[in-house]
Structures are given as C-alpha cells and as structure tokens.
Amino acid sequence: MSQQDLYSIPIDDFFKSAFSVDCVIFGYDGKSLDVLLIKRGTEPFKDFWALPGDLVYPAEDLDxxxxxxxxxxxxLxxxxxxxxxxxxxVNRHPLGRVITIAYTAIVEKSHLNPHPASWAEATEWHPVGDVPKLAFDHEEILGNALLHLKNLAKAEPLWANVLPKKFTLTQLQEFYEIxxxxxxxxxxxxxxxxxxxFLQKLSELQKNVNHRPSxxxxxxxxxYLEQKNVQDLLFDL
Amino acid sequence: MSQQDLYSIPIDDFFKSAFSVDCVIFGYDGKSLDVLLIKRGTEPFKDFWALPGDLVYPAEDLDxxxxxxxxxxxxLxxxxxxxxxxxxxVNRHPLGRVITIAYTAIVEKSHLNPHPASWAEATEWHPVGDVPKLAFDHEEILGNALLHLKNLAKAEPLWANVLPKKFTLTQLQEFYEIxxxxxxxxxxxxxxxxxxxFLQKLSELQKNVNHRPSxxxxxxxxxYLEQKNVQDLLFDL
DNA sequence: AGGACTTATTGTAATAAATACAAAATCTAT
DNA sequence: ATAGATTTTGTATTTATTACAATAAGTCCT
Known part of the structure; x- marks a missing residue:
C-alpha cells in the first residue's frame, strides 16, 4: 500500500478492527508447571484447545x-x-483483523477450581512440556509467555503467589528447579x-515428615518493597 | 458490563476499534541520547509534540x-x-477506541536526516531528559520505552547500531555511561x-587526537551470534 | 533406648569476578 | 626534550560462586 492510498481510505474504515486478550495462566502445585487451557465450544477452531481469550469490549480497559x-x-x-x-x-484470526494482547500470571493450582462457562466446553491444566495443538497462534503466544515468566522470576519473587504462606527453603528451591x-x-x-x-524465618517447624523437619x-x-526501592535507586549495569 | 450483555452486542460492534503504532526512536551521537518527536499538523492534539505514530492499515502487519x-x-x-x-x-484517544502498540529503536543521529512529511509539521530531536509536553499518553510511552531500552542494552550490543564502524573502547564505554x-x-x-x-581489535589507530591514540x-x-547461541543453550538462573 | 535413615543446615577450601587504585606506555604539541 | 593527555596494563583486596564434606535433628524401626 503506498502513501497515496492512505488518504483514499475513509477514516471509518480504520475502525473495523477488533482486539482480544489471551490469558496464559500458569499453575504450580509444587510438582509441575501447568498451563490452563479451554476447549473452544464455538467457531472458529471449535473443539480445539486454546488459551482463554476473547474480544475486548469497546469500553473496557485491557487489563x-x-x-x-x-x-x-x-x-476464576x-x-x-x-x-x-x-x-x-494480519491473518492470525479467520474472522477479520484481530490483534491480541497476551497477559500472563502464575497461580497456585491446588487452591483454584476453574470450570468452564460461556462458550468454553472444558477447562483443563496441561503440563507446559506437553501441550496439545492449539487454536490460532496460541502456541507461539504460550512459548512467548513462558519465556517472559522465566525472566520475571529472575527479578521478582513470583513464588510468593504460589507457595503456601509458610514454606521451607527446600520448597522455595524446588520452585526454581521446576x-x-x-x-x-x-x-x-x-x-x-x-x-x-524478606525471607522471615519463623520459630515454627515443618510437621508430619519422616525426617528432620525444616x-x-x-x-x-x-x-521486600523497601529493598526493591533501594535497588531501583542504585540500579547499575 | 455483565456477562449477559456480551450476547446482546452484535459481533460487528466489536469491529469498531482501531489500533495505531507509535515509534520511540532514540538517537545517539556520542554525546547525548535524544528522542525523535514530530509536531502534529492535524487534530487531535494539533501543534503538540508527539511520538511519530499513526493508525495501522487493515491489512498491514504491526512491525x-x-x-x-x-x-x-x-x-526515515x-x-x-x-x-x-x-x-x-479506554479514553486515551479522543476520536474513539484506539489502542497503540509502541515500538522502539536506537539509531545514529548524525547519519540520519529526518524531515517532516504527511501531516507532520516538524521533526526534531529532543534530549531524553528534556522533553516537552506530549500529545496523548506519549509521555508514559516514552518513559516505558526508555526503561525497555536500558534493559535491552544489558543483554545485547545495542551500541553496534550507533557507534561508527571502527570505534575505540572509550567510545564504547561512553555509550554505556550516557x-x-x-x-x-x-x-x-x-x-x-x-x-x-566479538570485539575485534584492528591494527589501526585513532587519528587526529592530541594525545596517545587509542x-x-x-x-x-x-x-557474537555464535556466542549468543551457546549462551541461550546453557542459560541459567 | 538405640541405631538406621533421611533430609536440614552449616561450613570450608578452591576458584572466579568485581573493585579500587596505581603505574607505565604512547601519542601530540610546544 | 619535555609537558600534557589519554590509553593500556597491572596488582592487591574484597566479594561472590562453586563443589563438596561434615554435622545436626528429627522419624522409624526393632
């Protein structure tokens, strides 16, 4: 499309696009890292597994x-x-021009109970290493989000969302190992x-383990927040 | 808006949004870091300084x-x-629902000659520390992009875009210092x-300096690319 | 009660990286 | 030739990383 064409397109023709959000929700349970998928109950890609996502309302902020x-x-x-x-x-969505903004989070799997609603036919956790074929470009989005999550984890205590309130250092280590x-x-x-x-040692000990308790x-x-502030102020190469 | 409402909105009503791209182009000249702004020659925000940006064509990829x-x-x-x-x-753009995707780059200022075209009335480099009031939410976007640039620079040789083909280590150091x-x-x-x-020392020396040449x-x-590959394979916490 | 078992916790020695300086080298200009 | 400026190398100190060993503190079993 050349520059000339820009002026031959009525302004309203630009307002014929849509955007969606897709959520990459990682679930952790101390044993494995999973991702929450839905089974689509509607076209396009009916009956495919997909990331939970949908069009954004015209007057709705993205987050x-x-x-x-x-x-x-x-x-959830x-x-x-x-x-x-x-x-x-351009052609990532068969119904028209739809760009999608991907969001991510990591949650404690065992304390949540996702169940399908609206046009979702099923919701299911899948290990990140063993994901079925996905709708649209959702495999690319998932890969991207996982990379993003790893980078976040290097800078922030993501485990705080995911470990029990009282945890052992071994549990913390396992989070990073997984x-x-x-x-x-x-x-x-x-x-x-x-x-x-920001790791506050309690006087309490682990219970019900058949070895020395942690x-x-x-x-x-x-x-944590205070320390982070200091870091940000002194930030260096 | 409740869930019920979702089904009362005709699908076409979703396709009444637009998206734009905004470019945060940083310019470096060995002395300071600037950002390229345009003066808007059209409403909204006519005569305001702004990041170069505009609506995306319906059939145009974002990059x-x-x-x-x-x-x-x-x-450029x-x-x-x-x-x-x-x-x-929702209300970041007065003409309707427009979300914008920000892109950034860093370029060698002195070898480029930006000049205004289309509805831009002026183009001008501004030091990143001294930017005028900007249109829309462009100040937020600029701040975000600068942070992003700094993070990129910690992981990638951004200076390769910006230093002369043959450079001294002092020039390299100054890039980071600035x-x-x-x-x-x-x-x-x-x-x-x-x-x-990937820093290849030449036998050549700096010329026309009144001190020991570098x-x-x-x-x-x-x-660089080979080394990067190895790093990616071995990547650790 | 006592020893085997398992994991937690601390410690240590070797190596590598970061830091703060100082010294020497090499060009120009006078 | 010498002063001036900056490049370049070096060194000693401190701080972090790594690999591994030793000890501690519970449970389980007999």
Whole structure:
C-alpha cells in the first residue's frame, strides 16, 4: 500500500478492527508447571484447545478485560495479570483483523477450581512440556509467555503467589528447579537466601515428615518493597 | 458490563476499534541520547509534540506498519524496531477506541536526516531528559520505552547500531555511561571487554587526537551470534 | 533406648569476578 | 626534550560462586 492510498481510505474504515486478550495462566502445585487451557465450544477452531481469550469490549480497559474474559470462560476471579506481548499478524484470526494482547500470571493450582462457562466446553491444566495443538497462534503466544515468566522470576519473587504462606527453603528451591528445569546445590542455594531479608524465618517447624523437619519461612512483603526501592535507586549495569 | 450483555452486542460492534503504532526512536551521537518527536499538523492534539505514530492499515502487519508510519512522517527508512508494550486505556484517544502498540529503536543521529512529511509539521530531536509536553499518553510511552531500552542494552550490543564502524573502547564505554547516566572505571571496563570476543581489535589507530591514540575495534557479528547461541543453550538462573 | 535413615543446615577450601587504585606506555604539541 | 593527555596494563583486596564434606535433628524401626 503506498502513501497515496492512505488518504483514499475513509477514516471509518480504520475502525473495523477488533482486539482480544489471551490469558496464559500458569499453575504450580509444587510438582509441575501447568498451563490452563479451554476447549473452544464455538467457531472458529471449535473443539480445539486454546488459551482463554476473547474480544475486548469497546469500553473496557485491557487489563480489566483480561480478568473479565478469564472469569467468563473459566470462573476464576481476581488473578493479577501482567502484559506480555501483542500479536498482530494480519491473518492470525479467520474472522477479520484481530490483534491480541497476551497477559500472563502464575497461580497456585491446588487452591483454584476453574470450570468452564460461556462458550468454553472444558477447562483443563496441561503440563507446559506437553501441550496439545492449539487454536490460532496460541502456541507461539504460550512459548512467548513462558519465556517472559522465566525472566520475571529472575527479578521478582513470583513464588510468593504460589507457595503456601509458610514454606521451607527446600520448597522455595524446588520452585526454581521446576521453572528452570535445572537442579541447584542445596548449600549454595541457602547461602543466597541468607541476605534476602524478606525471607522471615519463623520459630515454627515443618510437621508430619519422616525426617528432620525444616524451619518454616514467610515472605515479608514490606521488607521486600523497601529493598526493591533501594535497588531501583542504585540500579547499575 | 455483565456477562449477559456480551450476547446482546452484535459481533460487528466489536469491529469498531482501531489500533495505531507509535515509534520511540532514540538517537545517539556520542554525546547525548535524544528522542525523535514530530509536531502534529492535524487534530487531535494539533501543534503538540508527539511520538511519530499513526493508525495501522487493515491489512498491514504491526512491525511493517511501524516502519511505514515512521517513513510517512519522518522520511526515515528501514529502522529495525522492536515491540515494547501496548497501551489501551479506554479514553486515551479522543476520536474513539484506539489502542497503540509502541515500538522502539536506537539509531545514529548524525547519519540520519529526518524531515517532516504527511501531516507532520516538524521533526526534531529532543534530549531524553528534556522533553516537552506530549500529545496523548506519549509521555508514559516514552518513559516505558526508555526503561525497555536500558534493559535491552544489558543483554545485547545495542551500541553496534550507533557507534561508527571502527570505534575505540572509550567510545564504547561512553555509550554505556550516557545511557545509564553513570561513570565506570576505565581499567575495569576494559577488563570486561577482554572476553568479549566479538570485539575485534584492528591494527589501526585513532587519528587526529592530541594525545596517545587509542586502538580501533570492530564489531564481529558472526562471533557474537555464535556466542549468543551457546549462551541461550546453557542459560541459567 | 538405640541405631538406621533421611533430609536440614552449616561450613570450608578452591576458584572466579568485581573493585579500587596505581603505574607505565604512547601519542601530540610546544 | 619535555609537558600534557589519554590509553593500556597491572596488582592487591574484597566479594561472590562453586563443589563438596561434615554435622545436626528429627522419624522409624526393632
């Protein structure tokens, strides 16, 4: 399309596009990392597995929309999502020009009970390493979101959303091991945690284990936020 | 809006939105970091400074659009841009629902000659620390893009787009110092560069300086890409 | 009660990276 | 030739990373 053509398109013709949000909800249960998929009960891609996503209302903010769509399809409420990337290939959606903004979150799988609603026929957790063929470009979106999640985890205590309120350092280590598919040395891992002052050691011990019980820890958000502020101020290369 | 309402909205009503791209083009000249702004010659926000941006054609991919828009408004060609973030507040655009996808790049200011075209009345470089009031939510977008740029620079040789083909290590250091607004130790900086094998030392020396001339270096992209591959394979926490 | 078992927790020695300086080298200009 | 400026290398100190060993503290079983 040349520059001339720009002026030959009536302004209203631009307002014939739509956008959607797609939610990449990762679930963690201490054992594996899964992603929440729905089975589409409507065309296009009827009966395909897909990320929960739908068109954004004309007067709806994007992040609000992500949560509303997630609620409508999976009955999950108030998941704090963060934006990942926008996908806009011209032919990615068969019904017309639809770009989609991907959002992601990581949640504690076992304490949630997603169930299908609206045009979703099913909701199901799938291990991130074993995902079926997906509708649209949702495989690309999922891959992108997983990368994003790993990067986030290097900078932020994502595990705070996902571990029990009181947890052991081993549980914390396992979170990283499962996310990064990599083992870490136990002693060295603990050494690193020593100067994370937002890890508050409790006097309480682990119960009902057939070996030496571990000390329990809590995440101290106050301390974390203060420390983060300092880091941001001193940020260096 | 409740779930019921979803089905009362005709599908066509969703296709009444538009999206735009906005380009945050940073310019570097060895002395300061600037951003390219245009003066808008059309409503809304006529006569305001703004990021170069415009509506995306109905059948145009987003990254293609970013370059086309940039060309139309500033006459710059073939700037490789990367996506930053999508901004979608309901009322961010007075003419209707328009979300915008922000793209960014960093270019060598002195070798480019942007000049206004289409509805742009002026193009001008502004130091990133001293930007006028901008149209729409462009100040937020600019801030976001600058953060993004700094993060990119920690992981990639952005300076390769910006330094002369043959450059000194001091020029390289100054790039980081200006971007991060922070001085580095000369000796230690050079030490770090020693195991960057993509920095190819030439036998040639700097000319026309009234002091000991520095050795010149070139960026060896081949070596860089190989090394990057290895890193990606071994990636660790 | 006592030993086997399992995991938690601390420690240590070796290596590598980051930091703060200082010294030496090499060009120009006078 | 010498002063001035900046490049370039070096060194000693501190701080982080790594690999591994030793000890501690519970449970389970006999």
């Amino acid at each position: 609000v929309s992500a949560n509303r769509v997630l609620h409508d399809l999976t009955s 409420d108030d998941i704090p999502v963060t934006q990942v990337h926008t996908f806009g290939k 996310l990064f598919e990599k083992k870490f040395d136990k002693g060295n891992f603990r050494k690193k945690t020593r100067d994370m002052h 000390a329990l820890y809590e995440f101290d958000e106050q301390v | 293609v659009s970013a370059n086309r828009v940039l060309h139309d408004l500033t006459s 060609d073939d700037i490789p841009v990367t996506q930053v973030h999508t901004f979608g507040k 971007l991060f607004e922070k001085k580095f130790d000369k000796g230690n900086f050079r030490k770090k560069t020693r195991d960057m094998h 050795a010149l270096y070139e960026f060896d992209e081949q070596v």
